Amino acid sequence: MPHFISKTPFCQTNCRHNDLYIMEYLVNAQFKNLRILPVMYDNQIIFIRCIERKDGFLYKVDKLTKPNNLLKIKEILQFLSKDLEVLTHNLHQTNTKHTKGTQTGFLINQVNLTDIKPDLIEIGFGSGRHILDLARNNPNKIILGIEIHAPSIRQVLNSIEIYNLKNLYICNFDARLVIQVFESRSVEIIYLHFPIPWNNAKHRRVVNRDFLENSFRILKSNGYINLRSDDLEYVRDCIDEVLTANIAHFEVKKNGIPKIISKYEQRWKNMHKDIYELHLFQQNLQEIHTNEQLSHFDFPMKLDDLGIFCNQKWIDKTNSVFISIGDLYYSDSHAQHKISVAQITFGSFYVPFNTFLVLEENKSLHYLKYPLNINSHRLAHKFLCGILTETKLHCKKFQQEKQKKEKVK
Numbered sequence: 347m348p349h350f351i352s353k354t355p356f357c358q359t360n361c362r363h364n365d366l367y368i369m370e371y372l373v374n375a376q377f378k379n380l381r382i383l384p385v386m387y388d389n390q391i392i393f394i395r396c397i398e399r400k401d402g403f404l405y406k407v408d409k410l411t412k413p414n415n416l417l418k419i420k421e422i423l424q425f426l427s428k429d430l431e432v433l434t435h436n437l438h439q440t441n442t443k444h445t446k447g448t449q450t451g452f453l454i455n456q457v458n459l460t461d462i463k464p465d466l467i468e469i470g471f472g473s474g475r476h477i478l479d480l481a482r483n484n485p486n487k488i489i490l491g492i493e494i495h496a497p498s499i500r501q502v503l504n505s506i507e508i509y510n511l512k513n514l515y516i517c518n519f520d521a522r523l524v525i526q527v528f529e530s531r532s533v534e535i536i537y538l539h540f541p542i543p544w545n546n547a548k549h550r551r552v553v554n555r556d557f558l559e560n561s562f563r564i565l566k567s568n569g570y571i572n573l574r575s576d577d578l579e580y581v582r583d584c585i586d587e588v589l590t591a592n593i594a595h596f597e598v599k600k601n602g603i604p605k606i607i608s609k610y611e612q613r614w615k616n617m618h619k620d621i622y623e624l625h626l627f628q629q630n631l632q633e634i635h636t637n638e639q640l641s642h643f644d645f646p647m648k649l650d651d652l653g654i655f656c657n658q659k660w661i662d663k664t665n666s667v668f669i670s671i672g673d674l675y676y677s678d679s680h681a682q683h684k685i686s687v688a689q690i691t692f693g694s695f696y697v698p699f700n701t702f703l704v705l706e707e708n709k710s711l712h713y714l715k716y717p718l719n720i721n722s723h724r725l726a727h728k729f730l731c732g733i734l735t736e737t738k739l740h741c742k743k744f745q746q747e748k749q750k751k752e753k754v755k
């Protein structure tokens with residue numbers, strides 16, 4: 347990951363440089379050697395972490411706010427380091443397949459995800475051989491690729507430009523969440539080729555009961571899931587799941603010849619492994635709850651302090667959601683615009699969502715990166731609002747009692 351270590355820290359905060367706006371440092375409430383430098387560009391904020399160490403000041407991008415475009419991160423770090431005595435860095439600009447992928451017009455974020463009405467979805471497209479072929483051969487269909495591996499995303503974004511594709515969109519998010527966003531009965535096929543089997547940690551798999559139900563909800567009545575895998579245990583578990591739940595019928599083929607051989611398929615073929623293809627068609631599915639209910643994830647209350655909620659966890663067992671709030675970072679007393687932020691992880695236990703809570707000077711609260719309009723996020727947000735209100739009331743009562751006691755003394 348791009349980084350540099352300088353002898354002294356970057357100090358020209360609260361300034362604009364071309365398309366960048368460098369805000370003021372936020373200091374960790376517990377560890378004063380940890381700071382965050384928010385940088386705004388292109389209507390988004392990324393956090394640069396600054397860690398004071400014995401050998402100098404280490405600057406690197408915060409993982410949660412990391413943009414897809416590595417060249418942009420390098421450009422920002424180069425700007426921060428340009429007048430500093432740099433001890434070590436890895437900021438040479440190289441235009442390789444790993445640093446390209448700057449044509450972000452086809453990269454979908456959680457805000458405009460619902461604007462896309464995909465006909466075909468591929469989950470975990472990796473090097474992109476299959477999804478690119480799909481897009482080139484189906485110019486009249488809207489195709490969405492969902493992937494969590496940043497280099498694969500950059501590589502496919504590049505190819506979108508090279509092949510001048512207009513119908514392929516990419517979403518950098520966990521597919522188990524994204525699949526919950528789309529309208530019922532709208533998608534024709536969901537492709538899942540060579541998912542990681544996770545046989546020793548099955549809760550990490552893409553396919554589970556929730557995923558199947560959500561997929562069947564968004565699939566058209568004749569739509570299906572197309573799974574290819576070399577892992578017989580994975581395929582058997584999928585069949586078991588749909589048979590137990592009685593929600594699908596299926597077809598299985600062994601060692602059929604696909605139109606396009608993906609990178610992983612080629613790897614397993616070279617090792618003479620058997621390849622299974624499973625088509626899962628929904629059946630007996632009751633009209634599952636649709637996702638039409640909208641939520642804007644606002645906070646109705648004003649807060650004085652975020653610190654009282656930090657480094658704590660809450661679990662709502664009834665709705666199977668949890669909330670965990672991490673360290674507090676706040677603007678120092680000289681800052682012109684004072685805010686405080688804390689990392690928050692929430693949602694369902696197996697597919698948590700990470701973002702930051704931002705408390706503004708006017709006491710209003712918002713998320714840095716917005717949750718998805720899906721059931722687990724709506725429940726977690728409601729749970730969070732309850733906690734914030736209750737804790738706030740509790741603290742107010744505690745303060746009032748303390749003041750009363752002091753008066754009596």
Ligand SMILES: C[S@@+](CC[C@H](N)C(=O)[O-])C[C@H]1O[C@@H](n2cnc3c(N)ncnc32)[C@H](O)[C@@H]1O
Nearest residue numbers: 470471472493494495520521539540608609610
């Ligand atoms: C074994 S690779 C297969 C890549 C490609 N389909 C192929 O056949 O060559 C699995 C891919 O799934 C992606 N992946 C794993 N979990 C995912 C998730 N929850 N959501 C989206 N993509 C995921 C990984 O990043 C990886 O690129």
